[in-house]
Amino acid sequence: MSVHAIGVDDPERRGGWTPDTDRRLTALESPVRAVLEPYLSSLTAADRITLVPDAHYPFHPSSGMVTDPAVVGSIAGRLDTWTDADVAIAGASDERIAFDRTAAYLDYPGVAERFEADLVDLANGGRRNTVVTVDGEQVSVSVPEQLLESTVVVVPTLRPTEAGPVAGGIRALGRLVSSVADDDPTAVAAAQAVQPALSVLDAMTVYSGDPVATDALFAGPMPEVDAIGSSLLERSIEEDPVLRWTLGADEGSIPIESAADGPDSDVDLAAIRRRLPDGELPPPDDTHPAVTTAYRLYAAVAGDAVPPQLEQR
DSSP states (O other), rough: OHHHHHHOOOOTTTTSSSOOOHHHHHHHHHHHOOOOOOGHHHHHSSSEEEEEEEEEOOOOGSSSSSOOOHHHHHHHHHHHHHHHOEEEEEOOOOSSOOOOHHHHHHTHHHHHHTTTTTTTTTTTSOEEEEEEEETTTTEEEEHHHHHSSSSEEOBBOBBBBBBBOHHHHHHHTTTTTTOSSOHHHHHHHHHHHHSSEEEEEEEEEEEEEEEEOOOOOOOEEEHHHHHHHOOOOOOOOTTOOOHHHHHHGGGGGOOOOESSSSSSGGOOHHHHHHHHHOOOOOOOTTTOHHHHHHHHHHHHHHOOOOOOOHHHH
């Protein structure tokens, strides 16, 4: 199946980070509409839509380690225009940090209020046990009912996992379910149980050893979008069990279609690959003292949340 891609032309950004959320939302409005339009029929038929961003820990969105809330907000805004569905933005508290704190640090409450979306902590809702077959083995997962009872759109950022493979939408879902199985079969089981309508890959800022502004969005079926992300990071699809199990016989070349006309909307995959460095993930609990001081000062002035790794210093 095809993946739709679009480049985002933002003269104000100029390869860097735009701190103004309103400006980022304005720049993303047309590109987000373009990548979602091929999937309009499945989205407009839904009564409930749940957006699942990569909000696993409160890194700043400029790091590329988490989905830019402006991308999620642009999707929510487009859904609000196209549909009467109830839209939610979902994440889950874990042993390190409550989801409401992560959401507050990333400014999801402001985005959700602007587009009349609900913020949902999946750790607090009901769950349902589901058994699926992964690579010939039965895997039991406990899945939040919110994901089973709504149309799901996964919105990962483009980054690798600590182990090396692409993080992607499948692994993002895997973090939201419970299972005694290993992480990879759990992620595949979660994808089979939830069956998302599509995945929108936030490749506006990519993390691959360092953050890089690549100004692109990709949308399509989740395994194919994850495979494109893996290719951009120059990871082997064949050596990634998550992609091997989900793509199966479709492991070959994945067609990429431009989501809009015009040279500014084209995405040069080879150019993105050349620009991405190769390195490890940033440690979540090791922050330079100057950064710690700056963030504390910013939080004191703006009233923003201080991320927990800085509170410990």
